[in-house]
Ligand code: SF4
């Protein structure tokens with residue numbers, strides 16, 4: 001059975017609870033730091049079971065580990081042997097209970113640990129906590145991958161992180177960021193809404209220096225480079241969002257994906273007994289596919305039919321097309337190091 005890729009925002013979206021304050025947080029313009037958990041795990045479980053699909057859940061909003069309802073959700077997913085969970089987290093909370101959960105014991109949980117040195121109150125203490133938790137996950141054999149935002153003021157801090165991760169054989173990747181120096185986020189939001197066809201994901205590329213941009217290419221899957229960094233537009237391209245991928249908000253509203261969740265992109269409400277994902281692909285309504293996960297359901301003949309090794313290994317999407325052997329401690333590490341050297345020699349242009 002084809003797996004359903006499901007972003008579950010049980011506690012609210014990226015404006016909901018988080019214990020950190022990153023300058024580049026995508027939810028920062030409307031951050032409420034509230035909890036939105038509806039306290040009804042049985043209702044959620046019934047709704048997911050009605051889908052009759054194997055489900056790959058992703059928690060990616062605020063800080064899931066600190067959210068109300070978090071362990072209820074982890075335990076509920078764990079009860080279903082064909083359900084898997086990927087948690088995107090700042091890893092400031094201990095993963096011990098997740099390690100000992102059924103998901104942890106069955107190795108059906110994957111952790112994408114994001115290190116945010118500019119978002120913690122005390123970077124030295126924060127790093128100590130982060131690395132302690134990483135080592136706990138590694139000792140428990142829970143697949144864990146570290147991610148950092150390729151945000152200009154943060155870039156000089158990355159080599160030290162590399163060094164530690166390298167020593168401990170933990171994979172690493174970076175995520176692109178649209179810098180405010182090029183366009184204010186509110187302007188970009190409006191632009192995206194009023195002119196989806198011409199919304200410039202190219203802004204992402206223009207906001208980096210040559211060296212920074214090349215590093216980004218070197219650490220990103222070619223499909224993400226093509227559609228997530230606007231080498232090609234996704235507007236009007238047939239995509240399986242809404243059918244094989246859903247974004248489910250805390251009130252049960254289902255939408256296409258993390259980029260297209262406003263009212264025109266709704267698919268219904270998962271609590272309705274008649275709810276069904278779409279049966280046909282949809283035409284992508286925006287110019288740039290913002291999340292790497294969106295690439296899972298966007299077909300492209302150059303990359304084969306739905307290269308969903310990601311269903312099995314959430315980290316493969318970062319590495320699948322890169323020329324490297326196995327096992328690989330880091331995606332394209334040599335390239336990454338080469339470009340970091342260039343960046344060190346060449347001061348930022350902004
Ligand atoms: S840890 Fe994530 S959700 Fe929290 S402030 Fe930072 S970027 Fe935003």
Ligand code: SF4
Nearest residue numbers: 239257259284289294
């Ligand atoms: S291509 Fe990306 S942005 Fe467009 S509908 Fe698909 S997942 Fe969403």
